[in-house]
Amino acid sequence: MSNTWVVDLRHYLNENGAIEISSGPGLRLAQHIVAIVQETTGDPYNEGLFPKVPCRRRPNRKPCSGEIASFINPDNQHIIWVCPICEDNGLISGWQGTLWDLTRENTIEH
Structure with a gap:
C-alpha cells in the first residue's frame, strides 16, 4: 500500500530558507x-534536462526501482508526484520562491 504525502515545504525550512532539520x-x-521540487521546476517540459528522483520507498524491505513522475497543477500551482511502480504519491505546496524553485531559471520558450 502506498502513502500519500501532503507537504507544505515551508514547514521544513528555517528563517533563512534552508532545511531546518539536521539529521x-x-x-x-x-x-x-x-x-522533487528541483526536478519538477528544473525540467517543466519533461525533456530529461534534470535527473529523475528515485523512489524512496522500500516495499518488503527492498528498494523500489521507480522514478518519481511529477507536474505542477496549473489550477493551484501544487506539485503533484507519484511513483509509477509502488504508487507512493503526494502533493507539495509552499515551494514557490524557495532555494529549490528553479522556475525562474527556465526561460526557454516552448
Missing part, C-alpha cells in the same frame, strides 16, 4: 521533497 528520517524526507 535522521525527517532530513531524508525533506531532501526527497526538495529533490
Whole structure:
C-alpha cells in the first residue's frame, strides 16, 4: 500500500530558507521533497534536462526501482508526484520562491 504525502515545504525550512532539520528520517524526507521540487521546476517540459528522483520507498524491505513522475497543477500551482511502480504519491505546496524553485531559471520558450 502506498502513502500519500501532503507537504507544505515551508514547514521544513528555517528563517533563512534552508532545511531546518539536521539529521535522521525527517532530513531524508525533506531532501526527497526538495529533490522533487528541483526536478519538477528544473525540467517543466519533461525533456530529461534534470535527473529523475528515485523512489524512496522500500516495499518488503527492498528498494523500489521507480522514478518519481511529477507536474505542477496549473489550477493551484501544487506539485503533484507519484511513483509509477509502488504508487507512493503526494502533493507539495509552499515551494514557490524557495532555494529549490528553479522556475525562474527556465526561460526557454516552448
